[in-house]
Amino acid sequence: MTEINITLEELKNFYVNYHGFYNDSIKTIEDFFNRIPSIQYDPLDVIGRNADLVLFSRIKDYKKEMLHTSLYSSHLLIDGWDKQMGIFESKYFNNYKYIRDKQVKMITKHIKGKGLDYIFEYIPFVIDYIKTNGSSASNKIPLPKVENSTWRHSNTSSIVCDYLYNQGILGISNKKGVIREYDLIENIISFNKQDNYICKDINDFYSWFYKRRISNVGALWNKNGTAWLGSELEKTDLRKIILKYLLDNNELIKLNVENIKEPFYINVEDEKYLFKEINNNKAVFIAPLDSFIWDRKLIKTIFDFDYSWEVYVPVDKRKYGYYVLPVMIGNTFVGRFEPVVTRKGETLTIKNWWWENDYIPTLYDIDLIIDEFKRLSIFLETKNINLKEINKKLDILNKK
Numbered sequence: 057m058t059e060i061n062i063t064l065e066e067l068k069n070f071y072v073n074y075h076g077f078y079n080d081s082i083k084t085i086e087d088f089f090n091r092i093p094s095i096q097y098d099p100l101d102v103i104g105r106n107a108d109l110v111l112f113s114r115i116k117d118y119k120k121e122m123l124h125t126s127l128y129s130s131h132l133l134i135d136g137w138d139k140q141m142g143i144f145e146s147k148y149f150n151n152y153k154y155i156r157d158k159q160v161k162m163i164t165k166h167i168k169g170k171g172l173d174y175i176f177e178y179i180p181f182v183i184d185y186i187k188t189n190g191s192s193a194s195n196k197i198p199l200p201k202v203e204n205s206t207w208r209h210s211n212t213s214s215i216v217c218d219y220l221y222n223q224g225i226l227g228i229s230n231k232k233g234v235i236r237e238y239d240l241i242e243n244i245i246s247f248n249k250q251d252n253y254i255c256k257d258i259n260d261f262y263s264w265f266y267k268r269r270i271s272n273v274g275a276l277w278n279k280n281g282t283a284w285l286g287s288e289l290e291k292t293d294l295r296k297i298i299l300k301y302l303l304d305n306n307e308l309i310k311l312n313v314e315n316i317k318e319p320f321y322i323n324v325e326d327e328k329y330l331f332k333e334i335n336n337n338k339a340v341f342i343a344p345l346d347s348f349i350w351d352r353k354l355i356k357t358i359f360d361f362d363y364s365w366e367v368y369v370p371v372d373k374r375k376y377g378y379y380v381l382p383v384m385i386g387n388t389f390v391g392r393f394e395p396v397v398t399r400k401g402e403t404l405t406i407k408n409w410w411w412e413n414d415y416i417p418t419l420y421d422i423d424l425i426i427d428e429f430k431r432l433s434i435f436l437e438t439k440n441i442n443l444k445e446i447n448k449k450l451d452i453l454n455k456k
Contacts, residue, residue: 109343283351361389405442
């Protein structure tokens, strides 16, 4: 077992180096997924969906169509369950069977609890329909409406497709907005490329999946939190056993951080991101569901930054705003802002900006932030950017 003692500052630098925010080490989508194995999916689109914002923060010239192409043309990536609904490399599809099995049990119980058992009778029809007609949106499959149901779908065909998707029989072959098109999974990914990526048994899966979850965050501690959500990961006793096994087999490195009682764990191949300086050459806008900030308590402990996503918080109880993005410069969270795109996508501006309490920005910081807003405007393809209003919100004299 390898143990390394590091300072808090060195751990901060490790995180930002690992996530590739400053050094342009992540140039393509494939580069990203070679390092960070999955992105959490969320359909909400205020200034781009979460997955797009995650990639935008790391890939210099990122465009939305790059992710769409990787998912639905080249099929390098695929939609599926990970921590929650996510995006990951399709070559690992078979390994996720353990998660799909758990998901199917839950959905089957839900379907039966809603008195919708009859939908299972339509499974052969839906499979045959897609075999005959090819990739299809569920609402195009001719099945009756669901009567008096509190299920989230009103079409029987949607429930059947959702069930078959969770089984891994169907996959998402295309998306138009939030409308899914389904096809047989073997028409979407090539299973003859899976051999090198298949776990032998459940214990092999645990080892593989725990390492991947650590890879998502960079460094994790063994404390309950949203970063450990998912198949069996939230079980403290099991997690302790698996982490010990990985340490004993030299697949993890244990980090002892000054003034923090709980140790951290990184994958052995990521030691190269330790003890490196960072280039303080840009401001970074962090997506609300970026894996870097999955564990809010961890982020508070390491970076002294308290963040929660207030999308589902009632307006009168929000501390900040509806869709707020954290901002980093160097290894410091300097503030957060609520973006606005007005006039049918014509102008990018901000509703509000909040500097962190003790942070005193420099003119150089302001320039970096303005540059990132310009890049964001290009990414969003807005015709204008309201720099006057943004500068007003960033005013150093009014930062309190």
